[in-house]
Amino acid sequence: MATGYVAGVIRGLFDAVIQPRRFVQSRTDNYAAGWVWTAFEMNRLAVVYLVNLALYAVPLTLAGIGVQSTADAPGWFAELAAGVADPTQLWQFLSALVQNSAFLTIAAVLTLVNYHAAVLLTLNSKGILQTAHTITYSTSAYLAGLFSLVWYLSQSATTEVAAAFVVAVQKEFVYYFIDLLGSDLALPSGRADTVNVAALSQEGQVIIAALIVCVLYYLYSMYLGARINHGASRFTGFLVLAAVAAAPALYIVGTILAYSLNIAG
Amino acid sequence: MSETDPDSFVADRDEDTFGGEIVATASPATQIVLMYLVLTILVGGFVGAFLYQNPELFGEDGNARIAGLVVLGLTVIGATRLAIKYIVLYRTRYVVTEDSVRRQYHLAYREESRELPLHMIRGVELSKSRTQALLGFATISFLSVGSNRGIGYVEFDNAADPERLQNAVLELLEKQREQAVEVDDESNATTDDSSSRGQNQQADAPPASRSATDGSDRTETDDTDDPLAEPNASGGDDARRPVSGNDDAPSPAEPDARD
Secondary structure, eight states: OHHHHHHHHHHHHHHHHHOHHHHHOOOHHHHTSOHHHHHHHHHHHHHHHHHHHHHHHHHHHHTTOSOOOOOOOOHHHHHHHTTTSOHHHHHHHHHHHHHHHHHHHHHHHHHHHHHHHHHHHTTOOOOHHHHHHHHHHHIIIIIHHHHHHHHHHHHOGGGHHHHHHHHHHHHHHHHHHHHHTTOOOOOTTOSOOOOOGGGOOHHHHHHHHHHHHHHHHHHHHHHHIIIIISOOOHHHHHHHHHHHHHHHHHHHHHHHHHHHTTOOO | OOOOOHHHHHHHHGGGTTOOOEEEEEOBOOHHHHHHHHHHHHHHHHHHHHHHHOTTTTOTTOHHHHHHHHHHHHHHHHHHHHHHHHHHHHTEEEEEESSEEEEEEEETTEEEEEEEEGGGOOEEEEEOOHHHHHHTEEEEEEEOOOOTTSOOEEEEEEEESHHHHHHHHHHHHHHHHHHHHHHHHHHHHHHHHHHHHHHHHHHHSOHHHHHHHHTTOOOHHHHHHOTTSOTTTTTHHHHHHHHHOOOSOOOTTSOOTTO
16 A cells, blocks of 8 residues: 555656646546535545645654744643653644645645636636646645745755845845835835845756746646636636736735735734 | 567457457557657757856846756756657557457556447547648547546547548448448348238137237237337347447437548
Protein backbone atom coordinates (compact mmCIF):
# COMPACT_ATOMS: atom_id res chain seq x y z
CA MET A 1 0.00 0.00 0.00
CA ALA A 2 2.82 2.36 0.95
CA THR A 3 4.61 1.57 -2.30
CA GLY A 4 1.46 2.36 -4.22
CA TYR A 5 1.08 5.62 -2.35
CA VAL A 6 4.67 6.68 -3.02
CA ALA A 7 4.27 5.71 -6.67
CA GLY A 8 1.10 7.82 -6.76
CA VAL A 9 2.92 10.84 -5.34
CA ILE A 10 5.76 10.45 -7.84
CA ARG A 11 3.26 10.04 -10.65
CA GLY A 12 1.43 13.16 -9.44
CA LEU A 13 4.64 15.18 -9.39
CA PHE A 14 5.53 13.94 -12.84
CA ASP A 15 2.10 14.89 -14.18
CA ALA A 16 2.22 18.27 -12.45
CA VAL A 17 5.44 19.14 -14.28
CA ILE A 18 5.16 17.25 -17.56
CA GLN A 19 1.43 16.73 -18.07
CA PRO A 20 -0.48 19.54 -16.32
CA ARG A 21 -3.51 18.76 -18.48
CA ARG A 22 -3.81 15.27 -17.05
CA PHE A 23 -3.00 16.57 -13.57
CA VAL A 24 -5.82 19.12 -13.52
CA GLN A 25 -8.39 17.10 -15.46
CA SER A 26 -11.31 15.97 -13.35
CA ARG A 27 -13.28 12.79 -13.74
CA THR A 28 -16.39 14.50 -14.97
CA ASP A 29 -18.31 11.27 -15.42
CA ASN A 30 -18.02 10.58 -11.70
CA TYR A 31 -19.23 14.08 -10.85
CA ALA A 32 -22.23 13.68 -13.10
CA ALA A 33 -23.24 10.28 -11.81
CA GLY A 34 -25.43 11.26 -8.88
CA TRP A 35 -25.00 12.50 -5.36
CA VAL A 36 -23.33 9.35 -4.05
CA TRP A 37 -20.48 9.74 -6.51
CA THR A 38 -20.40 13.48 -5.88
CA ALA A 39 -20.06 12.87 -2.14
CA PHE A 40 -17.43 10.23 -2.79
CA GLU A 41 -15.44 12.57 -5.02
CA MET A 42 -15.77 15.43 -2.55
CA ASN A 43 -14.36 13.19 0.14
CA ARG A 44 -11.55 12.12 -2.18
CA LEU A 45 -10.69 15.72 -3.00
CA ALA A 46 -10.59 16.61 0.70
CA VAL A 47 -8.21 13.71 1.35
CA VAL A 48 -6.01 14.75 -1.61
CA TYR A 49 -5.85 18.31 -0.32
CA LEU A 50 -5.06 17.31 3.27
CA VAL A 51 -2.38 14.84 2.22
CA ASN A 52 -0.76 17.40 -0.06
CA LEU A 53 -1.01 20.04 2.64
CA ALA A 54 0.75 17.70 5.04
CA LEU A 55 3.40 16.93 2.42
CA TYR A 56 4.00 20.65 2.09
CA ALA A 57 3.73 21.81 5.70
CA VAL A 58 5.29 18.97 7.71
CA PRO A 59 8.76 19.00 6.08
CA LEU A 60 8.69 22.80 6.13
CA THR A 61 7.97 22.88 9.86
CA LEU A 62 10.39 20.07 10.69
CA ALA A 63 13.15 21.88 8.79
CA GLY A 64 12.57 24.96 10.88
CA ILE A 65 11.46 26.98 7.87
CA GLY A 66 8.36 29.13 7.92
CA VAL A 67 6.54 30.21 11.06
CA GLN A 68 8.02 28.83 14.26
CA SER A 69 6.31 28.85 17.61
CA THR A 70 7.94 29.52 21.02
CA ALA A 71 4.77 29.28 23.08
CA ASP A 72 4.48 26.92 26.04
CA ALA A 73 1.95 24.10 25.89
CA PRO A 74 -1.30 24.86 27.71
CA GLY A 75 -2.20 22.72 30.72
CA TRP A 76 -4.81 20.58 29.04
CA PHE A 77 -2.42 19.74 26.19
CA ALA A 78 0.43 18.96 28.58
CA GLU A 79 -1.84 16.50 30.38
CA LEU A 80 -2.96 14.97 27.10
CA ALA A 81 0.54 14.59 25.66
CA ALA A 82 2.23 13.52 28.90
CA GLY A 83 4.09 10.27 28.40
CA VAL A 84 3.88 10.45 24.61
CA ALA A 85 6.38 13.20 23.90
CA ASP A 86 7.69 16.45 25.31
CA PRO A 87 4.42 18.48 25.48
CA THR A 88 6.10 21.85 24.87
CA GLN A 89 8.01 20.65 21.80
CA LEU A 90 4.94 18.89 20.44
CA TRP A 91 2.76 21.95 21.03
CA GLN A 92 5.27 24.23 19.31
CA PHE A 93 5.50 21.87 16.37
CA LEU A 94 1.72 21.55 16.02
CA SER A 95 1.04 25.28 16.33
CA ALA A 96 3.77 26.03 13.76
CA LEU A 97 2.30 23.33 11.49
CA VAL A 98 -1.18 24.84 11.74
CA GLN A 99 0.14 28.34 10.99
CA ASN A 100 2.23 27.13 8.05
CA SER A 101 -0.78 25.24 6.66
CA ALA A 102 -3.04 28.24 7.20
CA PHE A 103 -1.22 30.39 4.61
CA LEU A 104 -1.75 27.85 1.86
CA THR A 105 -5.31 27.09 2.93
CA ILE A 106 -6.31 30.78 2.99
CA ALA A 107 -4.74 31.28 -0.44
CA ALA A 108 -6.58 28.19 -1.74
CA VAL A 109 -9.95 29.34 -0.37
CA LEU A 110 -9.53 32.85 -1.79
CA THR A 111 -8.56 31.43 -5.17
CA LEU A 112 -11.51 29.03 -5.10
CA VAL A 113 -13.96 31.86 -4.38
CA ASN A 114 -12.54 34.08 -7.14
CA TYR A 115 -12.25 31.28 -9.63
CA HIS A 116 -15.76 30.01 -9.15
CA ALA A 117 -17.20 33.52 -9.20
CA ALA A 118 -15.45 34.11 -12.53
CA VAL A 119 -16.70 30.80 -13.93
CA LEU A 120 -20.25 31.57 -12.77
CA LEU A 121 -20.17 35.12 -14.17
CA THR A 122 -19.05 33.85 -17.57
CA LEU A 123 -21.89 31.28 -17.47
CA ASN A 124 -19.50 28.38 -17.83
CA SER A 125 -19.89 26.68 -14.49
CA LYS A 126 -20.31 22.94 -14.50
CA GLY A 127 -20.50 22.84 -10.73
CA ILE A 128 -18.50 23.68 -7.65
CA LEU A 129 -16.86 20.26 -7.62
CA GLN A 130 -15.17 20.94 -10.94
CA THR A 131 -13.78 24.13 -9.46
CA ALA A 132 -12.80 22.37 -6.24
CA HIS A 133 -10.98 19.73 -8.28
CA THR A 134 -9.05 22.35 -10.24
CA ILE A 135 -8.12 24.38 -7.16
CA THR A 136 -7.22 21.35 -5.04
CA TYR A 137 -4.73 20.05 -7.55
CA SER A 138 -3.28 23.35 -8.75
CA THR A 139 -2.95 24.74 -5.23
CA SER A 140 -1.45 21.64 -3.73
CA ALA A 141 1.20 21.44 -6.43
CA TYR A 142 2.09 24.83 -7.84
CA LEU A 143 1.12 27.18 -5.01
CA ALA A 144 2.73 24.84 -2.49
CA GLY A 145 5.88 24.87 -4.62
CA LEU A 146 5.74 28.65 -4.76
CA PHE A 147 5.38 28.99 -0.99
CA SER A 148 8.15 26.47 -0.34
CA LEU A 149 10.54 28.42 -2.55
CA VAL A 150 9.67 31.69 -0.80
CA TRP A 151 10.21 30.08 2.59
CA TYR A 152 13.53 28.68 1.40
CA LEU A 153 14.62 32.09 0.12
CA SER A 154 13.89 33.67 3.47
CA GLN A 155 16.01 31.09 5.32
CA SER A 156 19.03 30.56 3.11
CA ALA A 157 22.08 32.72 3.73
CA THR A 158 23.20 32.62 0.11
CA THR A 159 19.92 34.03 -1.20
CA GLU A 160 19.61 37.21 0.87
CA VAL A 161 19.50 39.49 -2.16
CA ALA A 162 16.91 37.29 -3.84
CA ALA A 163 14.78 37.29 -0.67
CA ALA A 164 15.05 41.09 -0.46
CA PHE A 165 14.09 41.29 -4.15
CA VAL A 166 10.96 39.17 -3.63
CA VAL A 167 9.93 41.26 -0.59
CA ALA A 168 10.58 44.47 -2.56
CA VAL A 169 8.41 43.27 -5.47
CA GLN A 170 5.54 42.53 -3.07
CA LYS A 171 5.89 45.91 -1.35
CA GLU A 172 6.04 47.74 -4.67
CA PHE A 173 2.85 45.93 -5.69
CA VAL A 174 1.00 47.03 -2.54
CA TYR A 175 2.35 50.61 -2.67
CA TYR A 176 1.35 50.92 -6.32
CA PHE A 177 -2.32 50.70 -5.26
CA ILE A 178 -1.81 52.84 -2.14
CA ASP A 179 -0.35 55.60 -4.33
CA LEU A 180 -2.99 55.10 -6.99
CA LEU A 181 -5.80 55.59 -4.48
CA GLY A 182 -3.97 58.45 -2.76
CA SER A 183 -4.24 56.70 0.60
CA ASP A 184 -1.95 57.55 3.53
CA LEU A 185 -1.88 53.92 4.57
CA ALA A 186 1.64 52.58 5.18
CA LEU A 187 3.02 49.10 5.59
CA PRO A 188 4.63 48.43 9.00
CA SER A 189 7.96 47.66 7.30
CA GLY A 190 7.79 50.79 5.14
CA ARG A 191 8.45 51.21 1.45
CA ALA A 192 10.63 48.83 -0.55
CA ASP A 193 14.37 49.35 -0.40
CA THR A 194 16.31 49.50 -3.62
CA VAL A 195 17.66 46.03 -4.37
CA ASN A 196 20.75 45.55 -6.50
CA VAL A 197 19.48 42.72 -8.68
CA ALA A 198 22.86 42.51 -10.40
CA ALA A 199 24.26 41.23 -7.10
CA LEU A 200 21.98 38.17 -7.13
CA SER A 201 23.82 34.94 -6.48
CA GLN A 202 23.57 32.08 -8.98
CA GLU A 203 21.32 30.20 -6.53
CA GLY A 204 19.15 33.28 -6.02
CA GLN A 205 18.71 33.66 -9.80
CA VAL A 206 17.71 30.02 -10.17
CA ILE A 207 15.17 30.24 -7.33
CA ILE A 208 13.61 33.43 -8.69
CA ALA A 209 13.39 31.80 -12.13
CA ALA A 210 11.76 28.76 -10.48
CA LEU A 211 9.30 31.08 -8.72
CA ILE A 212 8.30 32.61 -12.05
CA VAL A 213 7.90 29.13 -13.59
CA CYS A 214 5.67 28.14 -10.64
CA VAL A 215 3.50 31.24 -11.14
CA LEU A 216 3.20 30.46 -14.86
CA TYR A 217 2.26 26.85 -14.12
CA TYR A 218 -0.26 27.97 -11.53
CA LEU A 219 -1.97 30.32 -13.97
CA TYR A 220 -1.81 27.75 -16.75
CA SER A 221 -3.43 25.13 -14.51
CA MET A 222 -6.28 27.58 -13.80
CA TYR A 223 -6.72 28.14 -17.52
CA LEU A 224 -6.70 24.39 -18.17
CA GLY A 225 -9.21 23.88 -15.37
CA ALA A 226 -11.61 26.35 -16.99
CA ARG A 227 -11.10 24.84 -20.44
CA ILE A 228 -11.24 21.15 -19.55
CA ASN A 229 -13.30 20.89 -16.39
CA HIS A 230 -15.81 23.64 -17.16
CA GLY A 231 -15.73 23.37 -20.94
CA ALA A 232 -14.95 27.07 -21.36
CA SER A 233 -13.82 28.56 -24.66
CA ARG A 234 -10.30 29.98 -25.01
CA PHE A 235 -11.55 33.52 -24.51
CA THR A 236 -13.56 32.59 -21.40
CA GLY A 237 -10.56 30.66 -20.12
CA PHE A 238 -8.50 33.83 -20.35
CA LEU A 239 -11.28 35.82 -18.65
CA VAL A 240 -11.27 33.37 -15.72
CA LEU A 241 -7.50 33.57 -15.61
CA ALA A 242 -7.65 37.38 -15.57
CA ALA A 243 -10.13 37.23 -12.69
CA VAL A 244 -7.82 34.97 -10.67
CA ALA A 245 -4.77 37.09 -11.49
CA ALA A 246 -6.68 40.25 -10.54
CA ALA A 247 -7.76 38.79 -7.21
CA PRO A 248 -4.68 39.94 -5.21
CA ALA A 249 -5.12 43.46 -6.58
CA LEU A 250 -8.81 43.43 -5.64
CA TYR A 251 -8.05 42.30 -2.09
CA ILE A 252 -5.39 44.97 -1.68
CA VAL A 253 -7.71 47.69 -3.03
CA GLY A 254 -10.49 46.42 -0.77
CA THR A 255 -8.22 46.49 2.26
CA ILE A 256 -6.97 50.00 1.45
CA LEU A 257 -10.54 51.27 1.01
CA ALA A 258 -11.63 49.55 4.21
CA TYR A 259 -8.86 51.30 6.15
CA SER A 260 -9.41 54.62 4.40
CA LEU A 261 -13.15 54.53 5.15
CA ASN A 262 -12.46 53.37 8.72
CA ILE A 263 -14.44 50.17 8.16
CA ALA A 264 -11.62 48.01 9.45
CA GLY A 265 -9.79 48.77 12.66
CA MET B 1 14.12 -10.73 -20.16
CA SER B 2 13.97 -8.17 -22.87
CA GLU B 3 11.42 -5.66 -24.09
CA THR B 4 9.28 -7.02 -26.90
CA ASP B 5 9.14 -4.95 -30.04
CA PRO B 6 5.81 -3.23 -30.71
CA ASP B 7 4.80 -5.50 -33.58
CA SER B 8 5.24 -8.76 -31.73
CA PHE B 9 3.40 -7.14 -28.83
CA VAL B 10 0.48 -6.53 -31.18
CA ALA B 11 0.43 -10.20 -32.15
CA ASP B 12 0.87 -11.44 -28.58
CA ARG B 13 -1.83 -9.20 -27.24
CA ASP B 14 -4.33 -10.48 -29.73
CA GLU B 15 -5.11 -13.62 -27.75
CA ASP B 16 -6.00 -11.60 -24.67
CA THR B 17 -8.39 -9.29 -26.40
CA PHE B 18 -11.44 -9.83 -28.60
CA GLY B 19 -9.62 -12.45 -30.61
CA GLY B 20 -10.60 -11.54 -34.17
CA GLU B 21 -8.15 -11.75 -37.05
CA ILE B 22 -6.05 -8.62 -37.54
CA VAL B 23 -7.30 -6.73 -40.57
CA ALA B 24 -5.03 -3.70 -40.49
CA THR B 25 -2.36 -2.23 -38.29
CA ALA B 26 -0.80 1.21 -38.37
CA SER B 27 1.57 3.35 -36.39
CA PRO B 28 0.97 6.94 -35.44
CA ALA B 29 3.08 9.42 -37.34
CA THR B 30 5.88 10.67 -35.13
CA GLN B 31 7.11 13.34 -37.53
CA ILE B 32 4.91 16.12 -36.13
CA VAL B 33 6.04 15.53 -32.55
CA LEU B 34 9.65 15.23 -33.69
CA MET B 35 9.31 18.51 -35.57
CA TYR B 36 7.91 20.26 -32.47
CA LEU B 37 10.67 18.74 -30.34
CA VAL B 38 13.42 20.03 -32.59
CA LEU B 39 11.71 23.41 -32.87
CA THR B 40 11.33 23.69 -29.08
CA ILE B 41 14.97 22.84 -28.44
CA LEU B 42 16.26 25.18 -31.15
CA VAL B 43 14.04 28.19 -30.46
CA GLY B 44 13.86 27.82 -26.66
CA GLY B 45 17.55 27.03 -26.37
CA PHE B 46 18.54 29.95 -28.55
CA VAL B 47 16.27 32.53 -26.88
CA GLY B 48 17.16 31.30 -23.38
CA ALA B 49 20.89 31.26 -24.04
CA PHE B 50 20.75 34.67 -25.74
CA LEU B 51 18.92 36.25 -22.79
CA TYR B 52 21.25 34.60 -20.29
CA GLN B 53 24.34 35.76 -22.17
CA ASN B 54 23.05 39.35 -22.41
CA PRO B 55 21.97 40.15 -18.86
CA GLU B 56 21.61 43.87 -19.49
CA LEU B 57 19.13 43.49 -22.32
CA PHE B 58 16.21 44.55 -20.09
CA GLY B 59 18.12 47.09 -18.06
CA GLU B 60 21.27 47.21 -16.02
CA ASP B 61 19.85 45.09 -13.19
CA GLY B 62 20.45 41.87 -15.08
CA ASN B 63 16.76 40.91 -15.33
CA ALA B 64 17.40 39.30 -18.71
CA ARG B 65 19.47 36.62 -17.03
CA ILE B 66 16.48 35.57 -14.91
CA ALA B 67 14.25 35.68 -18.01
CA GLY B 68 16.81 33.49 -19.78
CA LEU B 69 16.72 30.96 -16.94
CA VAL B 70 12.90 30.91 -17.08
CA VAL B 71 12.96 30.30 -20.84
CA LEU B 72 15.61 27.59 -20.49
CA GLY B 73 13.66 25.91 -17.68
CA LEU B 74 10.44 25.89 -19.71
CA THR B 75 12.36 24.62 -22.73
CA VAL B 76 13.74 21.68 -20.76
CA ILE B 77 10.25 20.83 -19.45
CA GLY B 78 8.68 21.20 -22.90
CA ALA B 79 11.38 19.14 -24.58
CA THR B 80 11.06 16.38 -21.95
CA ARG B 81 7.32 16.30 -22.46
CA LEU B 82 7.66 16.07 -26.24
CA ALA B 83 10.38 13.44 -25.98
CA ILE B 84 8.12 11.27 -23.80
CA LYS B 85 5.27 11.79 -26.24
CA TYR B 86 7.55 10.78 -29.10
CA ILE B 87 8.62 7.57 -27.36
CA VAL B 88 5.03 6.68 -26.46
CA LEU B 89 3.85 7.34 -30.02
CA TYR B 90 6.77 5.34 -31.38
CA ARG B 91 5.67 2.37 -29.26
CA THR B 92 1.97 2.78 -30.04
CA ARG B 93 0.13 0.63 -32.54
CA TYR B 94 -3.33 1.06 -33.97
CA VAL B 95 -4.97 -2.27 -34.67
CA VAL B 96 -8.16 -3.07 -36.55
CA THR B 97 -9.39 -6.64 -36.09
CA GLU B 98 -12.52 -8.36 -37.31
CA ASP B 99 -14.11 -7.66 -33.93
CA SER B 100 -12.64 -4.46 -32.62
CA VAL B 101 -10.44 -1.41 -32.98
CA ARG B 102 -7.77 -0.73 -30.41
CA ARG B 103 -4.79 1.45 -29.65
CA GLN B 104 -2.11 0.02 -27.49
CA TYR B 105 1.37 0.73 -26.33
CA HIS B 106 4.00 -1.17 -24.52
CA LEU B 107 6.87 0.62 -22.89
CA ALA B 108 9.30 -0.32 -20.15
CA TYR B 109 7.20 -3.36 -19.20
CA ARG B 110 4.12 -1.20 -18.95
CA GLU B 111 1.17 -1.95 -21.20
CA GLU B 112 -1.82 0.15 -22.00
CA SER B 113 -4.59 -0.83 -24.36
CA ARG B 114 -7.88 0.82 -25.23
CA GLU B 115 -10.24 -1.27 -27.26
CA LEU B 116 -13.70 -0.75 -28.69
CA PRO B 117 -15.73 -3.65 -30.07
CA LEU B 118 -16.92 -2.98 -33.61
CA HIS B 119 -20.54 -3.61 -32.69
CA MET B 120 -20.42 -0.68 -30.27
CA ILE B 121 -19.19 1.81 -32.84
CA ARG B 122 -21.84 4.38 -33.65
CA GLY B 123 -19.75 6.75 -35.73
CA VAL B 124 -16.37 7.19 -37.33
CA GLU B 125 -14.93 10.68 -37.36
CA LEU B 126 -11.91 11.73 -39.38
CA SER B 127 -10.36 15.12 -38.72
CA LYS B 128 -7.25 16.81 -40.07
CA SER B 129 -5.60 19.93 -38.74
CA ARG B 130 -3.74 22.11 -41.22
CA THR B 131 -0.39 20.58 -40.27
CA GLN B 132 -1.83 17.07 -40.47
CA ALA B 133 -3.36 17.78 -43.88
CA LEU B 134 -0.03 19.12 -45.07
CA LEU B 135 1.81 15.98 -43.96
CA GLY B 136 -0.94 13.50 -44.96
CA PHE B 137 -2.00 12.40 -41.47
CA ALA B 138 -5.33 12.53 -39.70
CA THR B 139 -7.00 11.69 -36.43
CA ILE B 140 -9.73 9.04 -36.58
CA SER B 141 -12.20 8.84 -33.71
CA PHE B 142 -14.38 5.78 -33.28
CA LEU B 143 -17.37 6.99 -31.33
CA SER B 144 -19.32 4.72 -29.06
CA VAL B 145 -22.64 4.97 -27.26
CA GLY B 146 -22.78 8.24 -25.35
CA SER B 147 -23.44 7.92 -21.68
CA ASN B 148 -21.72 9.33 -18.64
CA ARG B 149 -20.07 6.09 -17.73
CA GLY B 150 -19.81 4.73 -21.25
CA ILE B 151 -16.63 3.71 -22.96
CA GLY B 152 -16.66 6.93 -25.00
CA TYR B 153 -14.35 6.56 -27.94
CA VAL B 154 -11.06 5.26 -29.22
CA GLU B 155 -8.91 7.71 -31.08
CA PHE B 156 -6.13 7.04 -33.56
CA ASP B 157 -4.09 10.26 -33.31
CA ASN B 158 -1.88 11.30 -36.19
CA ALA B 159 -2.61 8.09 -38.05
CA ALA B 160 -0.56 7.66 -41.17
CA ASP B 161 -2.62 6.57 -44.20
CA PRO B 162 -5.87 7.35 -42.36
CA GLU B 163 -8.20 6.60 -45.28
CA ARG B 164 -6.98 2.98 -45.41
CA LEU B 165 -7.79 2.48 -41.72
CA GLN B 166 -11.12 4.24 -41.98
CA ASN B 167 -12.10 2.20 -45.03
CA ALA B 168 -11.05 -1.04 -43.34
CA VAL B 169 -13.33 -0.30 -40.40
CA LEU B 170 -16.21 0.88 -42.57
CA GLU B 171 -15.95 -2.27 -44.71
CA LEU B 172 -16.03 -4.45 -41.59
CA LEU B 173 -19.05 -2.59 -40.28
CA GLU B 174 -20.79 -2.96 -43.65
CA LYS B 175 -19.97 -6.67 -43.72
CA GLN B 176 -21.39 -7.11 -40.24
CA ARG B 177 -24.51 -5.22 -41.26
CA GLU B 178 -25.00 -7.44 -44.31
CA GLN B 179 -24.50 -10.58 -42.21
CA ALA B 180 -27.03 -9.24 -39.74
CA VAL B 181 -29.57 -8.65 -42.50
CA GLU B 182 -28.97 -12.16 -43.88
CA VAL B 183 -29.46 -13.74 -40.47
CA ASP B 184 -32.57 -11.61 -40.02
CA ASP B 185 -33.98 -12.71 -43.37
CA GLU B 186 -33.24 -16.34 -42.60
CA SER B 187 -34.96 -16.16 -39.26
CA ASN B 188 -37.94 -14.40 -40.85
CA ALA B 189 -38.14 -17.11 -43.48
CA THR B 190 -38.06 -19.78 -40.76
CA THR B 191 -40.81 -17.95 -38.91
CA ASP B 192 -42.92 -17.69 -42.07
CA ASP B 193 -42.49 -21.42 -42.74
CA SER B 194 -43.56 -22.43 -39.27
CA SER B 195 -46.40 -19.93 -39.48
CA SER B 196 -47.84 -21.38 -42.69
CA ARG B 197 -47.27 -24.89 -41.37
CA GLY B 198 -49.19 -23.93 -38.24
CA GLN B 199 -52.07 -22.51 -40.28
CA ASN B 200 -52.26 -25.70 -42.36
CA GLN B 201 -52.31 -27.77 -39.21
CA GLN B 202 -55.05 -25.53 -37.83
CA ALA B 203 -57.11 -25.99 -40.97
CA ASP B 204 -56.73 -29.81 -40.76
CA ALA B 205 -57.40 -29.94 -37.05
CA PRO B 206 -60.88 -30.61 -35.61
CA PRO B 207 -62.77 -27.56 -34.23
CA ALA B 208 -62.02 -28.40 -30.58
CA SER B 209 -58.35 -28.55 -31.25
CA ARG B 210 -58.48 -25.23 -33.16
CA SER B 211 -60.09 -23.39 -30.29
CA ALA B 212 -57.40 -24.64 -27.93
CA THR B 213 -54.76 -23.22 -30.22
CA ASP B 214 -56.58 -19.88 -30.35
CA GLY B 215 -56.61 -19.74 -26.58
CA SER B 216 -53.69 -19.99 -24.18
CA ASP B 217 -51.19 -21.85 -26.35
CA ARG B 218 -49.90 -18.91 -28.36
CA THR B 219 -47.61 -19.78 -31.22
CA GLU B 220 -44.79 -17.76 -32.78
CA THR B 221 -47.30 -16.77 -35.46
CA ASP B 222 -49.43 -15.11 -32.81
CA ASP B 223 -46.40 -13.19 -31.55
CA THR B 224 -45.55 -11.97 -35.01
CA ASP B 225 -49.09 -10.78 -35.64
CA ASP B 226 -49.40 -8.98 -32.34
CA PRO B 227 -48.42 -5.34 -32.88
CA LEU B 228 -47.56 -4.94 -29.18
CA ALA B 229 -45.27 -7.97 -29.07
CA GLU B 230 -41.48 -7.63 -29.38
CA PRO B 231 -40.54 -8.12 -33.04
CA ASN B 232 -38.69 -11.43 -33.41
CA ALA B 233 -38.28 -11.46 -29.66
CA SER B 234 -37.13 -15.06 -29.44
CA GLY B 235 -35.52 -15.66 -32.77
CA GLY B 236 -34.54 -12.86 -35.12
CA ASP B 237 -33.37 -10.22 -32.70
CA ASP B 238 -31.30 -12.59 -30.63
CA ALA B 239 -29.76 -13.99 -33.74
CA ARG B 240 -28.89 -10.50 -34.94
CA ARG B 241 -27.51 -9.14 -31.68
CA PRO B 242 -24.22 -11.05 -31.51
CA VAL B 243 -23.43 -10.03 -35.06
CA SER B 244 -24.43 -6.39 -35.13
CA GLY B 245 -24.54 -5.89 -31.41
CA ASN B 246 -26.47 -2.68 -31.87
CA ASP B 247 -28.75 -2.84 -28.91
CA ASP B 248 -30.24 0.55 -29.76
CA ALA B 249 -31.21 1.71 -33.17
CA PRO B 250 -28.89 4.53 -34.27
CA SER B 251 -30.52 7.83 -33.43
CA PRO B 252 -29.89 11.08 -35.31
CA ALA B 253 -27.65 12.21 -32.44
CA GLU B 254 -25.50 9.15 -32.92
CA PRO B 255 -24.57 9.07 -36.56
CA ASP B 256 -24.58 5.78 -38.35
CA ALA B 257 -21.21 4.18 -38.83
CA ARG B 258 -21.51 4.47 -42.60
CA ASP B 259 -21.81 8.24 -42.28
